[in-house]
Amino acid sequence: MATNRTFTMIKPDAVQDNHIGGILQMIEEGGFRIVSLKKVQLSAERAGEFYAVHKERPFYGDLVKYMSSGPIVAAILEKDNAVADFRTLIGATNPAQAAEGTIRKKYAKSIEANAVHGSDSDENAQIEGDFYFSADEQF
Ligand code: UDP
Secondary structure (H helix, E strand, C coil): CCCCEEEEEECHHHHHCCCHHHHHHHHHHCCCEEEEEEEECCCHHHHHHHCHHHCCCCCHHHHHHHHCCCCEEEEEEECCCHHHHHHHHHCCCCHHHCCCCCHHHHHCCCCCCCCEEECCCHHHHHHHHHHHCCHHHCC
């Protein structure tokens, strides 16, 4: 069953380059309500845990290093059809293929440093949101 929430992170390069405000503005203007929000630095261990599904992929080690290289902004977002609509708003993983008007088209630097994360399913949105936010931080 589709739920109305998704989870995002503004990744280290975009935080470092002062794009938190610009990205949150695109998110709100895209019709999403911010349910939960925090700036946090992941340890390599926590980043590895978050991306455990990618453990066997060749980019896993670099991704963990990158995601723990500086603070990120984590958020739970709400909108009808949130997961799919947010994937549309962020654009393709590789910014070279991201459509005009998407967050990655505007802010991503490379296939790794691609500015934002977006959950790929309702189930993962729930798991990922709970990874960062306790129940009394989700409202
Ligand atoms: N990634 C990478 N190299 C690749 C593919 C992905 O560094 O060849 C990184 C990138 O930061 C991406 C993340 O791993 O956002 C997760 O990959 P996924 O295929 O799930 O892409 P997404 O769902 O984020 O678009």
